[in-house]
Amino acid sequence: MKKALISAFFFDRLAGKLKISGPAPSDFLSDVDIFVDHMTLSNFFVRPQPVNPSRKRKGGSRNSALVGRQSIYDRELNIFAYELLYRPSEGDNFAPSQFDGNKATSEVMLNSFLEVGLENIVGEKRAFINMTEHFVDGSIEIPLPKDSIVVEVLEDVKPTLKVIQGLKDLKSHGYVIALDDFVFDESLMPLVPFADIIKVDLMQITQEALKGHVHAVKKSSAVKLLAEKVETQTEFEFCKELGFDYFQGYFLDKPVIIKGEKIPANKIATLQLVNRLQDPDIEVDELDELIKVDVSLSYKILKYINSPGFGLGTEVTSIRQALMLLGIKNLKKWMSLIILSGLSDKPSDVIQKTLVRAKMCELIADVIRQENKEDYFLVGMFSMLDAMLSQDMSTVLEYIPISQKLKDALLKHKHKEGKVLRLVIAYEQGAWDDMHAGTIAPSSLLKAYLSAISWADSAISGLAHE
Structure with a gap:
């Protein structure tokens, strides 16, 4: 009975994806029966089992x-x-x-x-x-x-x-x-x-x-x-x-470090701008001014926000209008994405991995109920700057005025932000034995990972129109 139910369930889900109508063919069910065996x-089908309280694990199903x-x-x-x-x-x-x-x-x-x-x-x-x-x-x-x-x-x-x-x-x-x-x-x-x-x-x-x-x-x-x-x-x-x-x-x-090569001044300025954007206390007027003084950045942001991926339904013609429609937090995130995408000449997959990592860190911060989710996003986003700039992370961080706590998170995986970063890196590399998820349910990790991929894909798609 159970096997037949699973076979029918499998066909129902598969038919939906492949747009098949009608009942399941007998040869298909036979093949699935072999698979289910x-x-x-x-x-x-989860059967009730006695639970030993001393071994009960918080955070999800086995x-x-x-x-x-x-x-x-x-x-x-x-x-x-x-x-x-x-x-x-x-x-x-x-x-x-x-x-x-x-x-x-x-x-x-x-x-x-x-x-x-x-x-x-x-x-x-x-x-x-x-x-x-x-x-x-x-x-x-x-x-x-x-x-x-x-x-x-x-x-x-x-x-x-x-x-x-x-x-x-x-x-x-x-x-x-x-x-x-x-x-x-x-x-x-x-x-x-x-x-x-x-x-x-x-x-x-x-x-x-x-x-x-x-x-x-x-x-x-x-x-x-x-x-x-x-x-x-x-x-x-x-x-x-x-x-x-x-x-x-x-x-x-991994960074390909070239001895004696310094980070160009324009890239240092870019890093400092990205860091300034993460300040939770930044005012709307200052943010508006930061963008307007860089004509190229203003153009890119407006073109990106008006791309089909946003689906805003109205043309955005000014940075202040974008702030009103998207909110300051969302606009800061998209600005950081646009700026970082132009920071490196590395393949686009490096940018995509950076975005997946940053978003997954932020989503896990939400799972563990941290109020400073922007810091988790920032740590994830900055964690691949060494690869982007072909420099040691310690060298890169000399040019970015972030807090010592976040520097420790990036360099030593210390504090909650660093531990979440280490968890996310282990997940993305399939280093399951190195993961220390604590009470975070595996289902929450998978959901955060898939949501981060979806978000990064949308972001990259928007950049393609930029």
Whole structure:
């Protein structure tokens, strides 16, 4: 009964997304039944259980899950796709020895597609999703659209006859296939003809060995190569020169420091303006004057606010009118966004990550009932200035007259603002074991993350019209 109900529920939600009308086809329900067989039904039907008061955890259900993403870039550092990151909540008592790959993959797909909405995490990009052997060989059907995902075959999947047949079937149905953490071993070569993308973990191979393997693969196959765990600009340039097509890692988040190079005076002035905007006591007249003296900034703000994304329904012709329509807090936030977007020549994904981080910090501040939410937004926004300006954070902060408390938050992750920043960074990197959420429910973290992504996407869309 429960399985049939879940199957019908799954079809109802999927049909809504794909605009399918009518009853569920019998073959669809059969496929979903196979999928549901490998799920833990308690994730959908919570049975009353005795609670030990000493172990009761505040802040949310044990069935909550955390879903994140990591950017995958092309050679021009445009976003090609995202890899989905997943973790059960702490209430699930996760430990590597208890990890069930089939269950984790199933929950990724149900959480990201059914509950959260895949488009809310990755937009129009593809999502790389790790697939265990049972999904690859067809024992469990993959109930996600082929145009939305990349089937990432885990490194421990061996080329058995059943796996090879499963790969043939996936290819015939139009799925894009990637081999995860691929090791160039003769026994694994039968997998290569089915791969569109081969992922290579830079931590598992020397640069000399990598050169030979890349040459051999490029010579015998048209497969694309993806370098993962790219942590520095030097590694990115090395892999790009070797002929890699895609790159995954946090190399864009780290500053490329050029010794002896100082921050230009115009950028220092920009940083000080952004900081002044965050002052909760700034008056409307001063804000109006700050903007009006910079003709270029005034033009950009008015053009941005009149963009379709705002949907104000009336043309805004002055900064004071914008203040009346949006309110001082909102206008300050949009001004900071516009100013920072012109501060760096880094790829747009750096700006987007900055916005997601700032907004998520602010939203969590609201969850924990902090009145100084602007400070949390500021800390999140300033936390990537080192990457934007190719300078140490301590050097950048010398030019910004913010409080010592916020400096400590940025440099040492001290105080509540710093702890929230550390939590948000751990979430966005999928470093689940480094997260210290206290009493914040996993569902609140996921909601804040998705809301921050949506807000950042809207902001970036508005900038595109600016």
